[in-house]
Amino acid sequence: MKLYSMPTSGNSYKVRLLLALLGRDYQRVDVEYDTEALAQAHLSGALPFSRAPALHLGDGRVLAESNAILCWLGEGSDFVPQDAFARAQMLSWMFWEQNQHEGVIAVRSALLYYAHRKPEATPQRLAELLERGNALLQLMEDRLKGQNWLVGDAISLADICLYAYTHTAESRGGFDLTPFPALGAWLDRIAALDGYVGLDD
Structure with missing residues (x-):
């Protein structure tokens, strides 16, 4: 491949x-x-x-x-639940990542990180994205308060999918993750997985 x-x-x-x-x-x-x-x-x-x-x-x-x-x-791995409803839940988080999360969390990071996006990084735009992003992070926090993973009792593609932009939300996007302890613990669990590689690895 x-x-x-x-x-x-x-x-x-x-x-x-x-x-x-x-x-x-x-x-x-x-x-x-x-x-x-x-x-x-x-x-x-x-x-x-x-x-x-x-x-x-x-x-x-x-x-x-x-x-x-x-x-x-x-497909066929432990990252995809065998139960049909759990698989659908996994997909719902993955769809949400692309049509909600990515368009806010990733966009704010891009405006701050990439030089060619700087003209778009107006104070008003950044403030709007910060407010919307915090609401999205709170949704994830609420989901993770009572469980280790987004779907069921095991890690799934939903966790891998949402980890990508969430784990740099603070360092690149300027979000404060301190108010989201369950989310922070979830990030740590993924970073501790065998075979894990970081964004810059």
């Missing part, structure tokens, strides 16, 4: 993290913003939706979109 991955992107990182936890071998091609590698990847058609990640399989098939890649890689 070959993974076209943006090193600083949480969407790419979640795929790298699952591959590491599964112990899967793959070739990694870094395609960071404003690099020749990204330009070449676009020209070659390596990125079906014009963005990373994209997973190229040995038989020529290509899979795009981070959460779709997680589902394909996780």
Whole structure:
């Protein structure tokens, strides 16, 4: 397998993290913003939706979109619940990550982290994202107060998916995670998993 991955992107990182936890071998091609590698990847058609990640399989098939890649890689593993309702719950968190969480937590981090996004980082925009983000983090906190994982009694793709941008919400996005102790403990549990790799590893 070959993974076209943006090193600083949480969407790419979640795929790298699952591959590491599964112990899967793959070739990694870094395609960071404003690099020749990204330009070449676009020209070659390596990125079906014009963005990373994209997973190229040995038989020529290509899979795009981070959460779709997680589902394909996780098929048959312990990261996917056997119970049908639990699987649906897992997917609901993964859908929520893309249509709610990512558009706030990741966007605030991007505005502060990437130079080309700085013009968008107005005080009003940052304050709005901070307020909305804290509400989303509180939702996760409430879910994790009485359980270790987002779905059932074991880690699932939902946890891997939401860990990616949540674990950098403080360092990159300027969120204060102190008011979310259950969330903090959940982050620690994932970082302690065998095979864990960090964003910059």
